[in-house]
Amino acid sequence: MTVHSAAEKAPDKRARILSAAERIFARHGFFAAKVADVAKEAGVADGTIYLYFKSKDDLLISVFERRMEQVNSQLRAATGKLAPKQQLVAFVRTYLQLVHDEPAAAEVLTIELRQSSKFMKEYANPQFADFLRMLGGIIAAGQDAGDFDDAIPSHVVARLIFGMLDELALAWVLGRANFGAGAPGTRPKKFDIVRAADWALALVTTGLVRKETSP
Amino acid sequence: MTVHSAAEKAPDKRARILSAAERIFARHGFFAAKVADVAKEAGVADGTIYLYFKSKDDLLISVFERRMEQVNSQLRAATGKLAPKQQLVAFVRTYLQLVHDEPAAAEVLTIELRQSSKFMKEYANPQFADFLRMLGGIIAAGQDAGDFDDAIPSHVVARLIFGMLDELALAWVLGRANFGAGAPGTRPKKFDIVRAADWALALVTTGLVRKETSP
Amino acid sequence: MTVHSAAEKAPDKRARILSAAERIFARHGFFAAKVADVAKEAGVADGTIYLYFKSKDDLLISVFERRMEQVNSQLRAATGKLAPKQQLVAFVRTYLQLVHDEPAAAEVLTIELRQSSKFMKEYANPQFADFLRMLGGIIAAGQDAGDFDDAIPSHVVARLIFGMLDELALAWVLGRANFGAGAPGTRPKKFDIVRAADWALALVTTGLVRKETSP
């Protein structure tokens, strides 16, 4: 009757399920997670999930896709019209900032995506390909501009950088690493992943930037 | 009952089970793998596995530990008494060579280890800690020797480098990436992961090596 | 809301649902058939079915009843005011002709009716009782008239004849039997069920007709 009960009815039930799934998958891992848990977290009946997703697998894939789309679009926005060197800085910082702001998403992308690539070899994961292409494009642009050394193929560089970021995200998400202070023996405390961005950049950049050292 | 040279009967049943498990886990992934499949691959009865391992989880952990021990000892042997810079080269090359020589092991370490860190938060994985410590030690030694820039904490560098190597291993194991040539449209072919070692080294090293900016 | 000529909107929604159900039940069988499929076939919403039928079971029963009523009335029309011997001929021929003309109906009556008698022991199926009574009546009349041997109770004869017809219908509907020609090795082709009527009649009749053993 009321036209705006929408907010609590089903403004986007599909989105609610996706978010719930992301949290549950992050909490328990995909395999240990039960569809019923996702349903409860989303506040819907078990069967409702199957109105929006074909299977539990499909649900996982959809979580990936929605999240990677967001990540990609935020990265695109952040790197905007900058010069390659600035783009790289922005890319790395933004990515790790997103990890920091959405730990559940990070956990799923970091841990479950890897699993799934294995099981679902048929699943191409176009969003992740986009991610790598964007990063590779930045590198290639920098190489073309003469800002970056071009001894290494840009897409290899992209993958290597992604490896760093992914590992940083994993370590942070699992809360094991204790980068920075922390007296020895202290329980591992989450390090500041946003600050870690600059370390990663330092490692990479100093290598990529051509040093006009001159002889 | 039979006593005659037990040593011949089960030269090492435990080892056979571990190898079988590694192959099966690599082939199907830990969750999809069935204990019965491992038993069949090992040529033992299902129940026999439980004489050597407490549970399927324990089996996975044991696979990790045995393999990481081997990896660590081979890395230790390879890096031997070299200077830090040479140690780093040897470390990276040896690691990727091992990935190349034991793809099943690589698949398990690359994909399943990550999962397991999540599920078995209680499982400290000391071997992996050793791995990181070894790599960190090389970096720290290089920093102390003045060979490497010390702006980044050595253990952070270690993790970043591991991230690169891990991603390289993953891409190679899944056979998706097509680093190197390959006519466009060509089906992705496994790139030469051993050669990729030098790319990773180039990226990292050039950044770590202090540049004597002038003569 | 719309009132304009309701008769046009739903000329007979109930009938449409029944026809759709008959086709769907014939196609998939009652248990495998989904109410949603029936709804789609009928061009109505799932819920609409429950405005006309109490349950899926009720829908099946209604299909039976509507169809058996038709069958019975057509049989009654066909047997009309004939002499018993002619009535029997007409009954058998008409029944098998109906099977031929409405295979979906035949499939449901032949296969599902049998199931349902089991599950719905409470469901008396009065139409089928009528069917048997009509056939039994013809036999009894023939016996009374001295045309048929009366060694066997008429209702037993009726059931035996029905058994023949039912089996003929089943074999035809499932398309398995290959009565008539067909080179050996030939894929079973539907036999001519209408012609089969005369075989059934021959078998029965020659037995029922009292033989005047001599002139």
Next chain:
Amino acid sequence: MTVHSAAEKAPDKRARILSAAERIFARHGFFAAKVADVAKEAGVADGTIYLYFKSKDDLLISVFERRMEQVNSQLRAATGKLAPKQQLVAFVRTYLQLVHDEPAAAEVLTIELRQSSKFMKEYANPQFADFLRMLGGIIAAGQDAGDFDDAIPSHVVARLIFGMLDELALAWVLGRANFGAGAPGTRPKKFDIVRAADWALALVTTGLVRKETSP
């Protein structure tokens, strides 16, 4: 330890499951029957059933096959080396005797077999083909011997006779018919199916036997 605890351990667990399934399917019908019920009836765990049968469907098919084999072999034994006319008598009487002795089996064969032929069109049911072939062979032999009229193809006669027997079995199994006495209004009482054999024979035989009526 004891060698003969066999009787209660697992003399033939597969057979026990088949018998249990037959009873449960007869009692509830295949679709309404739960695998768990079969397991309980058989005195095994749910999972045990899947050690012997691939699926619930496979269980049903196996019930058919085991039972039809028995039926066929008993029919073969009973019809032995008789003359065709005697074989037919023996066939019909034996079949209905079996129905009488094993009502659960009869219920499954009569009701579920029909369903299943529909769902499992791929399932050829060779035993039932044998059954029909045996009956057809008897008829054909009688026709060759000049005992039976050969106006109707023997396999058609076989099917017609089977139809009668099947219907008789069904009526008896469902306990609806009230052949024989029973005051009107009396609750339907199972008729004597063994005696009914002679009615069926009378109907058929008198038709099949060539009457040397002379001109």
Next chain:
DNA sequence: GATGAATGAGGCTTCATTCAT
């Protein structure tokens, strides 16, 4: 009346683990 999204009970099946031999 009509709709169709939502419900949630319930069943088939899998598979890690046990234990009698």
Next chain:
DNA sequence: GATGAATGAAGCCTCATTCAT
């Protein structure tokens, strides 16, 4: 120690039915 048949808990998914619109 070794076996492998048996166990039974547990989860994904289906689908008849409901009810707010």
